[in-house]
Amino acid sequence: GAGVSQTPSNKVTEKGKYVELRCDPISGHTALYWYRQSLGQGPEFLIYFQGTGAADDSGLPNDRFFAVRPEGSVSTLKIQRTERGDSAVYLCASSLTGMPPGGELFFGEGSRLTVL
Amino acid sequence: GESVGLHLPTLSVQEGDNSIINCAYSNSASDYFIWYKQESGKGPQFIIDIRSNMDKRQGQRVTVLLNKTVKHLSLQIAATQPGDSAVYFCAEGGNKLVFGAGTILRVKS
Structure with a gap:
């Protein structure tokens, strides 16, 4: 796709409950990132x-959060036993080579998760 | 500093005026800085970047200034237009970008 x-x-x-959020990066981009954005932040x-492997998962808040990218393209962010505090917009970004430079991040529009 | 919660600083400017958005970053070892623009309901969009070995970089209608001595970054937008209204974030780092809290830019026609 275009983006x-x-x-x-x-x-x-x-x-x-358990939720899965999917990200389809720009074709050919080797790097993929997940970010979380709360209101006003x-x-x-x-x-x-980077490819299929998680190069840095230090931002995952706890073991309820897990992400995979089995074929080096599409990625899924998985959240188990969701809590109200997990409510946020989950943003995915991809980059041709990774940062920096020349590895500009292109963001998706996000998945808004609301936990009642 | 990092998040200021729901009370993002707001800059209101008249259409056609120049805008200056400021950012203080935290890590003196950071060597790469980026400005992003985020419109409501959308993901952040790249505006301009700068490496730590530079103190100024210009793009189309935008200029980024970097002052490493005081760990300060600014984004200047020339001839601000209504379409520039958005939240602006600075980000620092390498493989793992760290974002600041953001500044709301409102352009009055």
């Missing part, structure tokens, strides 16, 4: 993939 695609755009779930880093 980074994220699905679903909106997800409402109940506390304790800047994006917060979660995890970075």
